[in-house]
Amino acid sequence: MTGQSSVRRGGAFLVVLALLAVAVTLVAGCTAGTENGTPTQGDGVSGTLSVTGSTTVLPIAQLAAEAFMAENSGADIQVSGGGSSVGVQAVGEGTAGIGMASRDLKDAEKEKYPDLVKHTVAIDGIAVIVNPQNTVERLTVEQIRGIYNGTYTNWNQVGGSDQQIVVVGRDSASGTREYFQESVMQGEDFVGTQLEKNSNGAVAQTIAQTPGAVGYVGLGYLDDTVKGLSVDVNGNAVAPTIETVKAGTYPISREVFMFTKGEATGLAKAYIDFILSPDGQAIVEEEGFVRVD
Incomplete structure (x- = not known):
């Protein structure tokens, strides 16, 4: 009887281990964040992102941030104005993740911040x-x-x-x-x-x-x-x-832009991808801009 009890206990232990493994896998699948900077299917994106610059682009950025955060409760996107020059400088100096501009980069800015990448989000x-x-x-x-x-x-x-x-x-x-x-x-x-x-x-x-x-x-x-x-x-x-x-x-x-330092990754990429999606471009149009999709 003792041998049979030990077998039963061992079998039960293996079943528990198997169930735990399945549970861990399910939880990981539901809570994974990003993979190579791109949100995985069905996952929320988390983190904090500062977006600053052009007051022309500001209404798009604010409404898109609200819609994006409604779908991604772990994301905190902080949007502010100040003008295109402020946005370019902020992203170039690394004090903001995205700089908004209603113009292209000046030659001096291209020289000072050679790694800035331009993303056209609307026509205005x-x-x-x-x-x-x-x-x-x-x-x-x-x-x-x-x-x-x-x-x-x-x-x-x-x-x-x-x-x-x-x-x-x-x-x-x-x-x-x-x-x-x-x-x-x-x-x-x-x-x-x-x-x-x-x-x-x-x-x-x-x-x-x-x-x-x-x-x-x-x-x-x-x-x-x-x-x-x-x-x-x-x-x-x-x-x-x-x-x-x-x-x-x-x-x-003219076109209006969002700039990132290098190619957009993580939360910044997910946010810009949302603006360029059909839902994001609907916001662009609602705010009186011409969509680019």
């Missing part, structure tokens, strides 16, 4: 905006340039009422300002009386509160508190919309 139009009380509906690119270089100082010079033009733009950290100066101003200096704001939101708010003001913002910042002017292209008024940017008929548009 830049809308020239005025107060809703303004009677002007459209301007040529040449007239917009004339307003911003100081040639025109009164709205009656470009088809509007007798009212002083209050020029509002972005500060030197802004990628939108960089693009606007290259594309619209053709490298010319801005008028010295220009009011410089540190975000798209601040520009829009100033325009909404100032009847004679003019500014420029990303399409995602258009709402009923401001009026987006059409751009006169060879006699045709082209409104700043997703459709016209997508069709290539709206003349003031």
Whole structure:
């Protein structure tokens, strides 16, 4: 009997070991994190990621972070603005995992941070905006340039009422300002009386509160508190919309980016992959940008 009991105890012990092995395997399969920087199927991604830079890209980054964290409870993605130059410097110096920019890298930045990798996340139009009380509906690119270089100082010079033009733009950290100066101003200096704001939101708010003001913002910042002017292209008024940017008929548009130091890995890769997925690109479109998928 003793021998039979020992056999039974040994057999039971082996069964317990087998069950434990199965349980460990199941738990590992359910809780594995990432493999070579890419989330494994059905797994959550964990860790902390800092994303900073362009206020143009900011709405995409924030909403995408919220949606991503809702699906990955172990992930903590912290998003902040500051401007494209801030984003490039932060990711280049390693103080942020992702730097947002509404312009490409400057030559000096490419030299200083040669290992930055660019990820195009959307296409954005830049809308020239005025107060809703303004009677002007459209301007040529040449007239917009004339307003911003100081040639025109009164709205009656470009088809509007007798009212002083209050020029509002972005500060030197802004990628939108960089693009606007290259594309619209053709490298010319801005008028010295220009009011410089540190975000798209601040520009829009100033325009909404100032009847004679003019500014420029990303399409995602258009709402009923401001009026987006059409751009006169060879006699045709082209409104700043997703459709016209997508069709290539709206003349003031560009790609917007997220930069990583080296190829994206881990949480940064998973987050960018989400933005480029159909769900992420739906957020891009909802925020007034043109999708790139």
